[in-house]
Amino acid sequence: MRKxxxxxxxxxxxxxxxxxxxxxxxxxxxxxxxEQVVHALNDPSSGDYLDAEQIDSVxxxxxxxxxxxxxxxxxxxxxxxxxxxAAALGVVAGKASRGLxxxxxxxxxxxxxxxxxxxxxxxKLHPAxxxxxxxxxxxxxxxxxxxxxxxxxWKHDMIVLLEQDGEPTFQFSPExxxxxxxISEKDLIEVWDFVTSxxxxxxxxxxxxxxxxxxxxxxxLNRGYGLEVxxxxxxxxxxxxxxxxxxxxxxxxxxxxxxxxxxxxxxxGSTLPVxxxxxxxxxxxxxxxxxxxxxxYLGSSEEELIRAQTLSQLVAIHIKQSFGRLSPLCGxxxxxxxxSAGMVMLLGGGLNHVIAAVQNMFGTVTGMICDGxxxxxxxxxxxCIYAAVQAALVAMRGKEIKPTDxxxxxxxxxxxxxxxxxxxxxxxxxxxxxxNIMLNKRQTP
Numbered sequence: 001m002r003k004x005x006x007x008x009x010x011x012x013x014x015x016x017x018x019x020x021x022x023x024x025x026x027x028x029x030x031x032x033x034x035e036q037v038v039h040a041l042n043d044p045s046s047g048d049y050l051d052a053e054q055i056d057s058v059x060x061x062x063x064x065x066x067x068x069x070x071x072x073x074x075x076x077x078x079x080x081x082x083x084x085x086a087a088a089l090g091v092v093a094g095k096a097s098r099g100l101x102x103x104x105x106x107x108x109x110x111x112x113x114x115x116x117x118x119x120x121x122x123x124k125l126h127p128a129x130x131x132x133x134x135x136x137x138x139x140x141x142x143x144x145x146x147x148x149x150x151x152x153x154w155k156h157d158m159i160v161l162l163e164q165d166g167e168p169t170f171q172f173s174p175e176x177x178x179x180x181x182x183i184s185e186k187d188l189i190e191v192w193d194f195v196t197s198x199x200x201x202x203x204x205x206x207x208x209x210x211x212x213x214x215x216x217x218x219x220x221l222n223r224g225y226g227l228e229v230x231x232x233x234x235x236x237x238x239x240x241x242x243x244x245x246x247x248x249x250x251x252x253x254x255x256x257x258x259x260x261x262x263x264x265x266x267x268x269g270s271t272l273p274v275x276x277x278x279x280x281x282x283x284x285x286x287x288x289x290x291x292x293x294x295x296x297y298l299g300s301s302e303e304e305l306i307r308a309q310t311l312s313q314l315v316a317i318h319i320k321q322s323f324g325r326l327s328p329l330c331g332x333x334x335x336x337x338x339x340s341a342g343m344v345m346l347l348g349g350g351l352n353h354v355i356a357a358v359q360n361m362f363g364t365v366t367g368m369i370c371d372g373x374x375x376x377x378x379x380x381x382x383x384c385i386y387a388a389v390q391a392a393l394v395a396m397r398g399k400e401i402k403p404t405d406x407x408x409x410x411x412x413x414x415x416x417x418x419x420x421x422x423x424x425x426x427x428x429x430x431x432x433x434x435x436n437i438m439l440n441k442r443q444t445p
Contacts, residue, residue, distance in 0.1 A: 003194060003198060003202075006191070006194045006198070006314065007198075007202055009314070009317060010203075010205050010206070010310070010313060010314070010317075011205060013277060013278050013279075013313075013317045014205050014206075014209055014275050014276070014277060014284070014313065015099070015100060015157065015275070015276050015279075016099075016100065016101060016212065016273050016274070016275055016276070017099075017100035017101065017156075017273060017274060017275075017276040017281050017284075018076050018100065018101040018102075018103060018104055018271070018272075018273045018274075019073075019074075019075060019076035019103065019266065019269070019270075019281070020069060020070070020073040020075075020266070020267070020281065020282075020373045021100055021156045021276060021279055021280055021281055022065070022066050022068075022069035022070045022073075022083075022156070022373060023069075023070045023073065023075050023082075023083065023085075023086035024086070024100045024101075024102055024103065024156065025066060025100070025135075025137050025152055025156040025157070026060065026062065026066065026070060026083050026086040026087050026090065026137050026139070027075075027086045027087065027089055027090030027094050027102045027103050028090060028094065028096065028099065028100065028102045028137075028150075028152060028156075028157060029060075029087075029090065029137045029138060029139040029150045029151070029152045030058065030060070030086075030087040030088075030089075030090030030091045030094060030139040030141065030150070031090040031091070031094025031095065031096040031102050031150075032096045032139070032148075032150035032159060032162060033058075033091075033139040033140060033141040033148040033149055033150040034049070034050055034090070034091045034094070034096075034141050034148060035048070035096050035148065036141070036147075036148025036149065036150065036162055036163065036164040036169065037050065037141050037142070037143050037144075037146050037147065037148040037164075038050065038148075039148075039164060039169075040146035040147075040148065040164050040165055041143075041144060041146060049092060049093070050091065050092065050141075050143055051092075051113070052092060052113045052114075052116055052117045052120070054143045054144055055091060055117060055122060055141065055142070055143045056122070056142040056143055056144075057122050057123075057124065057140075057141070057142045058087055058088065058091055058117070058122055058123045058124070058139065058140070058141050058142075059124050059126060059139070059140040060083060060084070060087045060123065060124065060125050060126065060137070060138070060139055060140075061126045061127070061128045061129070061136070061137075061138040061139075061140075062083060062125070062126075062127075062128055062136060062137045062138070063128045063133070063134055063135060063136040063137070063326070064127075064128075064134075064431045064432055064435050065134060065135070065326040065327075065370075065431050066083065066135070066136070066137055066326075067083050067125070067435060068370075068371075068372045068431060068434060068435045068438065069326075069370075069372050069373040070082055070083040070086055070373070071083070071372050071373075071435075071438055072372050072373060072374035072375075072438070073267055073372070073373035073374055073375075073377075074267065074268055074269030075089065075103065075269060076103055076269050076270065076271045077103070077106055077111070077269065077271045078106075078111050078269060079269070080111070080114075080115070083125060084118050084123045084125060085114060085115070085118055086103075087123055087139060088114035088115070088117040088118050088123050089103055089106060089110070089111070089114040090102060090103070090139070091114075091117065091139075091141055092110050092113045092114050092117065093106045093107070093110035093111075093113075093114065099157045100156060100157050100276070101273055104271075104273075133153050133154055134324060134325070134326045134327075135152075135153060135154055135155065135156065135279075135325050135326045136151075136152070136153050137151070137152045137153075138150070138151045138152075146164075146165055147163075147164075147165055147166065148162075148163065148164055149161070149162070149163035149166075150162050150163075154325070155279055155325065156279045156325075158172075159172065160172045160173070187318065187413075188315075188351065188354065188355060188358075188412070189351060191311065191314050191315065191318070192311070192351045192354065194310075194314075195307050195310045195311045195314070195345075196307065198307075198310070200303060200306055200307075203306055203310055206306055206309050206310050206313065207306065208275060209275035209284065209288050209309070209313070210288060210292055210305070210309060212272075212273060212274055212275045213262060213274055213275055213284060213285050213288040213289050213292070214289065214292060215272055216262045216265050216266060216270060216272045216274055216285070217230075217258045217259070217261050217262040217265075217285070217289045217293075218261075219261075219262075219265045219270060219272055220260075220261030220262050220263070220264040220265035220266075220270075221234065221235075221257070221258065221261040223265070225261075225264040225265040225267075225268040225270065226264040226265070226267050226268035226375040226378060227264060227375050227376065227378055227379065228264060229257075229260040229261070229263070229264055229378040229379050229381075229382050230256075230257045230258060230259070230260040230261025230262070230263075230264050230378065230382075231257075231261060231264075233253050233256055233257035233260060233382065234253065234254070234257035234258070234261070251294070251297055251298075251389060252385070252386050252389040252390070254293055254296075254297050255290045255293040255294050255297070255339075255343075255385050255388075255389055256290075256381075256382040256385040256386050256389075257293075257382075258289050258290070258292075258293040259285060259286055259289040259290045259293065259381055259382065259385050260378045260379070260381050260382040260385070261378075262274070262285040262289050263282055263285055263286075263377055263378040263381045264375075264378045266281055266282065266285065267282075267373065267374060267375050267377050267378060268375060275288065277313060277316050277317065277320075277335060277338075278316065278317055278320035278321075278325060278331070278334075279320075279325050279326075280320075280331045280335075282331060282332055282335075282373070282377055282381060283316060283320070283331045283332065283334065283335040284335075285381070286316075286332045286335035286336055286339060286381050286384060286385065287312050287313055287316045287335040287336075287338045287339050287342075288309065288312075288313070290336070290339040290342075290343070290385045290388065291305070291308050291309050291312045291339055291342035291343060291346070292305065292309070294308075294342070294343045294346050294389075295308065295346055298346055298347070300346050304345075304346060305346075307345065308342040308343070308345040308346045309342060311338075311341050311342050311345050311354070312338040312339050312341055312342030312343075313338060314338070315337060315338035315341045315342075315354075315358070316334055316335045316337065316338030316339075317338075319334040319337055319338070319416065320334050322416050322417070322419070322420045323419065323420060323423050324423065324424065327370065327423045327424075327427075328369055328370060328423060328427035328430035328431050328434070329366065329367070329368065329369065329370060329419070329422075329423050329427070330368040330369060330370045330380055330384075331370065332368075332377070332380050332381045332384045333361075333365050333366045333368050333384055334366075335384070336361065336365070336384035336385060336387060336388040337357075337358055337361040337362070337366075337388070339384075339385060339388040340357040340358070340360070340361050340387075340388035340389075340391045340392045340395075341354045341357055341358060341392075343357075343388060343389065343392040344357045344392045344395055344396065347392060347393075347396050348396075349392075349395065349396050353395045353396055353398075354395070355400075355412055356394075356395035356398070356399070356400035357391045357392050357394075357395035357400075358412050358415075359400045359401050359408055359412055359415060360390075360391035360394050360395055360399075360400055360401055361387065361388065361391045362401075362407065362408060362412075362415050362416070362419060363401035363405060363406060363407070363408050364387045364390075364391065365383060365384055365387045366419055367422070368380060368383075368384070369427075369430065369434070370434075371434050371437075371438070372434065372438060407419065407422070
């Protein structure tokens with residue numbers, strides 16, 4: 001790949017997002033559908049929004065993983081969860097032009113209006129057509145004799161169809177982008193060559209990712225969000241007396257704590273935006289905050305940090321292209337493979353050490369399933385970062401998991417293809433099963 005290809009890839013896959021990207025995707029589709037209705041009304045006095053009383057119906061058609069990932073995560077600025085509420089907020093308050101920050105600066109009045117819209121039974125959830133991609137969200141809004149329809153597919157913010165009163169106003173026929181498909185040793189050589197030679201002035205998107213994601217990491221450490229996983233790891237003075245003898249945070253503790261704290265805040269509804277990676281905010285936090293923490297702990301230079309961050313982001317992007325944007329496998333695991341590669345670079349390792357770290361990671365936590373976005377994701381993120389540190393340190397000793405072990409192959413490309421098969425063939429019905437479990441939990445007496 002040329003230098004311009006990698007820079008374009010970073011630009012496309014590192015996107016600012018507010019809150020979990022699945023509810024944001026739903027809200028974005030609903031906001032675009034509402035705009036189509038507003039345009040059809042052609043009434044300047046009505047403004048850009050619709051009151052809840054004006055709305056006749058909101059129909060949502062989403063893929064299983066969209067519903068699954070919206071079910072248990074807080075929508076930013078609210079105490080609410082679920083695809084229906086996300087759609088309602090998108091209709092009454094969503095700013096379609098803001099992309100995955102569609103629910104930026106919503107008011108308490110708008111939140112209450114969205115709740116009333118849901119209570120009125122006007123918001124209906126439906127399964128997406130089975131032939132659609134695994135990432136699919138369609139919203140149809142009807143109001144005052146007019147209808148608007150918006151379809152998002154392949155990527156969380158990729159609009160592929162807009163309709164006004166049944167007539168298309170915008171159409172786009174994408175094919176899921178795939179610049180490399182999966183990591184091979186040759187690809188990794190090209191990535192390494194790019195990362196070690198690119199002009200730092202061209203990496204403003206990396207600097208912005210560090211800035212945004214560090215802000216929410218500090219927020220998570222300074223305030224009590226969610227399960228407070230990051231604070232539990234880092235703040236030893238808050239532990240019970242029997243645990244006070246634990247020493248100052250080790251390298252792995254420091255990296256895991258800061259990354260988990262960012263996930264704590266994001267999953268609990270923080271209104272701070274993050275820089276997502278491959279359509280996921282948690283993946284963006286995992287791959288970014290951990291490497292920044294490692295650089296702080298090691299006293300790395302700014303150049304060392306920027307180059308290691310670029311490596312970690314690109315490795316994570318390549319792996320997610322292989323697994324699929326939404327997968328039954330936890331996205332934090334793919335991101336943590338990138339983290340491990342970045343840490344190796346900060347530790348002074350070369351390309352051979354990076355390849356070893358990637359192989360080591362695929363032999364550890366890659367089988368972790370995704371059972372929806374929720375507060376507990378911070379624990380999964382922390383587990384992945386601990387594994388990333390271990391994989392990097394083992395690699396720096398010149399050791400890697402042998403191809404006789406499990407899914408590991410001689411060529412890292414083949415290892416990733418094995419994981420792709422596990423995700424797409426072995427877990428073909430996993431998302432349906434998980435959603436069924438989540439919808440049918442036994443109630444305690």
